[in-house]
Amino acid sequence: MNTTSSQHFELECINCHTRLPLTRDVTGCPSCGENILEARYDLHKIDPQTWVQTLRRRQPNLWRYREVLPILDSAHIVSLGEGGTPLIRSQALATSLGLKHLYIKDERQGPTGSFKDRQATVAISALKEMGVNELVVASTGNVAIAYAAYCARAGIKLWAFFPSLTPGEKMREAALYGAEVIKITGTYDQTKEIAARFARSKGIFFDRGIKSVASIEAMKTMAYEIAQDLGEEYEEGARWRAPDWFLQSVSGGMGPIGVAKGFREMVGFGLVDKMPALGLVQSAGCAPMVEAFERGQRIATPVETPQTIIATLATGNPGRAYELLYDYVQAHGGYFTAATDDDAFTATLILARTDGISVEPATAVTFAGLINLVRQRIIKPDDIVVVNCSGHTMAVEKHILGEQWQHSVDLSGQARLPALPEEGLLSALEQVEAQVRRIVIIEDNMDAARLIRRILQARGSYDIHLAHNGAAGIQLIHEVMPDLVVTDLMMPDVDGFQVIDTLKADPKLAHIPIVVVTAKELTAAERARLNGQIDMLLQKGSFVDDRFIESLVSKLK
Numbered sequence: 001m002n003t004t005s006s007q008h009f010e011l012e013c014i015n016c017h018t019r020l021p022l023t024r025d026v027t028g029c030p031s032c033g034e035n036i037l038e039a040r041y042d043l044h045k046i047d048p049q050t051w052v053q054t055l056r057r058r059q060p061n062l063w064r065y066r067e068v069l070p071i072l073d074s075a076h077i078v079s080l081g082e083g084g085t086p087l088i089r090s091q092a093l094a095t096s097l098g099l100k101h102l103y104i105k106d107e108r109q110g111p112t113g114s115f116k117d118r119q120a121t122v123a124i125s126a127l128k129e130m131g132v133n134e135l136v137v138a139s140t141g142n143v144a145i146a147y148a149a150y151c152a153r154a155g156i157k158l159w160a161f162f163p164s165l166t167p168g169e170k171m172r173e174a175a176l177y178g179a180e181v182i183k184i185t186g187t188y189d190q191t192k193e194i195a196a197r198f199a200r201s202k203g204i205f206f207d208r209g210i211k212s213v214a215s216i217e218a219m220k221t222m223a224y225e226i227a228q229d230l231g232e233e234y235e236e237g238a239r240w241r242a243p244d245w246f247l248q249s250v251s252g253g254m255g256p257i258g259v260a261k262g263f264r265e266m267v268g269f270g271l272v273d274k275m276p277a278l279g280l281v282q283s284a285g286c287a288p289m290v291e292a293f294e295r296g297q298r299i300a301t302p303v304e305t306p307q308t309i310i311a312t313l314a315t316g317n318p319g320r321a322y323e324l325l326y327d328y329v330q331a332h333g334g335y336f337t338a339a340t341d342d343d344a345f346t347a348t349l350i351l352a353r354t355d356g357i358s359v360e361p362a363t364a365v366t367f368a369g370l371i372n373l374v375r376q377r378i379i380k381p382d383d384i385v386v387v388n389c390s391g392h393t394m395a396v397e398k399h400i401l402g403e404q405w406q407h408s409v410d411l412s413g414q415a416r417l418p419a420l421p422e423e424g425l426l427s428a429l430e431q432v433e434a435q436v437r438r439i440v441i442i443e444d445n446m447d448a449a450r451l452i453r454r455i456l457q458a459r460g461s462y463d464i465h466l467a468h469n470g471a472a473g474i475q476l477i478h479e480v481m482p483d484l485v486v487t488d489l490m491m492p493d494v495d496g497f498q499v500i501d502t503l504k505a506d507p508k509l510a511h512i513p514i515v516v517v518t519a520k521e522l523t524a525a526e527r528a529r530l531n532g533q534i535d536m537l538l539q540k541g542s543f544v545d546d547r548f549i550e551s552l553v554s555k556l557k
């Protein structure tokens with residue numbers, strides 16, 4: 001397994017299987033014009049069992065898989081410690097969706113905050129190996145940021161072209177690393193065209209042919225890491241494990257194409273015994289793949305003017321990538337689905353406030369897609385599901401939080417900070433408090449109560465108090481005078497019916513809206529007893545989903 005000397009890989013055309021070496025001039029297949037070339041390794045030289053043992057002793061970054069990466073000499077590797085991101089088990093989101101095995105592949109933890117770091121380390125290392133010292137790239141944001149960081153490290157000059165939809169913060173981040181930033185007022189597809197023309201006229205390298213090789217090879221390392229981590233969780237010995245589902249939001253599609261190649265190689269090694277289904281999610285305002293899939297077509301019609309504010313996902317023309325993904329889904333299962341920008345923003349809040357994970361809108365689209373696929377019962381409760389948590393929030397969250405995300409207390413008129421407690425400060429804080437709606441939840445199942453609290457908190461700033469039995473609930477209601485009471489019916493001692501009767505009998509409490517959440521099928525007599533007394537009856541299922549919360553929140557208005 002000596003990787004530093006002899007040629008250990010070649011490129012192969014995925015269409016006519018012509019083989020050729022990787023050089024800086026490669027843009028596609030010289031025989032048939034196909035633009036997707038895949039790296040092929042001498043896999044038979046690798047003994048999987050020995051390799052698996054060796055991997056354990058290596059640094060946990062993606063270069064630990066160097067035998068299956070397209071670099072000849074490891075001296076050329078440009079690394080910032082990327083890859084090796086944690087596979088985090090979701091608790092709250094998993095519970096609220098009724099999933100038993102939901103994992104978040106936390107790609108936010110890369111050096112520049114997105115999974116494009118994988119692509120950058122492999123592409124920039126390969127370019128360095130070929131002696132490239134100036135480079136043009138077109139990007140909706142994250143590729144350019146990652147390339148800018150790795151180019152800075154490699155001493156390569158970068159020209160980064162962005163469509164105007166890209167948030168300014170992302171362009172500034174690329175500029176910070178020393179890239180020349182060019183903003184094009186136009187779509188991403190137009191930006192790519194301008195960047196290519198600029199590169200041609202200046203004789204500068206344009207990342208085109210190498211891009212698909214490097215990105216497929218880079219992205220496949222996610223598959224290796226996932227299989228290795230799941231193997232440790234579900235298998236014995238040196239076996240690895242493929243999940244049932246891999247989900248990602250798609251724009252260009254190189255992520256899932258790379259992941260698919262990774263699983264194919266591992267099946268070849270005998271390390272895993274199947275290929276995962278792919279859950280491919282697009283932004284509804286730019287969903288050429290989903291639209292073609294729904295029509296049963298293998299060729300997508302490009303979207304000319306994407307209608308999404310999520311720049312990362314605004315690739316209007318998916319080209320070849322869609323055909324490859326379509327073929328994969330036909331062969332191994334999977335689904336294409338779309339989510340609106342609003343669904344994505346809601347998912348962002350839920351994920352941040354329940355699982356403590358803050359993601360950028362493009363990533364939130366994946367989670368919104370996950371919710372769709374679970375609701376449609378395409379993803380089943382027992383499936384092992386891995387979501388590519390592709391990128392960090394960065395500074396884009398202004399779309400998500402709206403205007404009222406902070407409470408301000410203005411002390412600028414005061415010469416000095418008032419001594420506490422002082423009139424001005426206290427009344428300012430009281431005003432803040434007065435805007436916060438108070439909710440009492442009475443529920444004897446602690447986990448259910450906490451989950452309802454966390455999901456409600458994901459929707460706004462509510463002051464939520466929990467009681468675990470009817471008697472404590474009634475006392476709590478007297479203390480906090482809530483704007484809404486949510487109660488279970490079946491509880492030991494003082495049950496939900498008694499709570500309701502007590503509230504309705506007390507003139508000070510009778511006006512408080514009551515929502516009953518119950519797992520029980522009610523008898524006719526019980527229904528009659530609730531009639532006119534409560535504001536809403538919700539059936540408790542495995543799903544504590546958006547509609548449930550929507551109805552709750554509506555009672556507060």
Ligand SMILES: *Cc1c(COP(=O)(O)O)cnc(C)c1O
Nearest residue numbers: 142250251252253254255390391
């Ligand atoms: C690039 C990117 C995507 C889309 O990935 P592709 O595999 O290129 O389609 C999704 N999320 C984030 C954060 C990205 O940077």
Ligand SMILES: [Zn+2]
Nearest residue numbers: 013016029032
């Ligand atoms: Zn070919």
